[in-house]
Amino acid sequence: MMEGITFAHPQFFWLLLALPVALAWYIFKRDQQAPSLRMSSTQGFGDGGWLPKLRHGLILLRLLALAAVITALARPQTQDVSSKTKTTKGIDIVMAIDVSSSMLARDLKPYRLEALKEVASEFIKERPNDRIGLVVYAGESYTKTPITSDKAIALRSLEEITYGQLNDGTAIGMGLATSVNRLKDSKAKSKVVILLTDGVNNAGAIEPATAAELAVEFGIKTYTIGLGTNGNALSPISYNPDGSFRFGMRQVEIDEKLLQEIAATTGGQYFRATNNASLESIYDEINKLEKTEVEEIKFRRFEEKFRPLIFLAGILLLLEWVLANTLFRSML
Structure with missing residues (x-):
């Protein structure tokens, strides 16, 4: 009954x-509340029954x-608390993902691209107050979302990313330039x-250094990630007669160095992921x-009890007054 009451x-x-x-x-004064009669003996008188005893219940x-x-003076009340969040500093993020054939290498489980998608999915879920976009690149690049x-929408688009959507190659400059183009008009x-x-820049019409300068011009910070174990990895090396990849150590x-330069130029950081x-x-x-930066505003609605x-x-x-003037009137 008192649950939730303050x-x-x-x-x-x-x-x-x-x-x-x-x-x-x-209790101390109750003997003085009625007149007394002194008698040598009460033998022959009853105890008066149960009614006189009940009159003491009036004090209760x-x-x-x-x-x-x-x-009531302590003001019991319940409160309903609702909250509203207001983003005071939003962040727009574009994830540029390499989808070249080397992203099928199996040094990460089950393979690089799938491992990336799993981690990137969790990253998106943990950014509820930001806007997310996706760019994919190989020999060329395009905006996925x-x-x-x-x-x-972002999570569904991420899940749809697979190898084979673009010509093979690694156009790092193109991937970065497309990402900058998506963010340049952002407020x-x-x-x-x-x-x-997971590779080196070997394709595309835009040099990575040029794309990095464009990012600086539009105030865009770039975090770069090099993906792949140290040494050799089981990777696609050729095609089988049926068109599938043949894997071998490569x-x-x-x-x-290039990824570090891009990060340093734009004010970001470079990371290396080996597993x-x-x-x-x-x-x-x-x-x-x-x-x-998120501001949380709480609204409290009190209900007096x-x-x-x-x-x-x-x-x-x-009830006390009625009993005192009716049932117990002759005893008070």
Whole structure:
């Protein structure tokens, strides 16, 4: 019954200490409340029955009424708390994803591209207040999803990314330039590109350095990620007669110097992911570095619960008055 009830003025409960004092005073003085008759013997008189004993219950009614009034003074109430979040500093993020054939290498489980999609999916879910866009690139690049606040669309587009949608190759400059083009007109307080590749720039009409300068011009920070284990990795090396890939061990080649330069030029950071765990930790780190300022506004609606207590006190006092002037009138 009292679940969820709080008291605005709990200090009034100190008044409850007066109730046992009042009861003790009544017990002490009750012999003086009725006239006495001295007799040598009460033999032949009955004990008066149970009715005279019940008259002492009137003081209990009065004390219960006072307890109800004191509780009402403490203002019992329930509150309904609702909150509303307001983004005070939004971030627009474009994830540029390499989809070249080397992203099928199996040094990450089950393979690089699928491992990336799993981690990137969690990253998107943890950015509820930001807009996310997707760019894919191989020998060329295109926008998979423009920046959107609809996470369901972004997640569905991420799931649809597969190898074979573009000519093979690694056009890092094109991937970055397309990402910059998606963000250049953004009004967000912060604009970020997360560019991931597992190779070296070997295709595309735009040099990575040129794309990095464009990012600086439009105030776009770039985090770069080199994906691949150190040494050799089981990678596609040729085609089988049926058109499927033949896998073999191949040296992992990542132009880390280029990725470091892009990150340094644009004010971002470079990371190296050599396994699933390190890839996940990198996205966690970027998630911490790019914090969105969110203001939470709480609304509290109070509902007063003292009125039933006042009504109860009135009923108890009325009952005491009625009993005192009817049933127990001749005994008081």
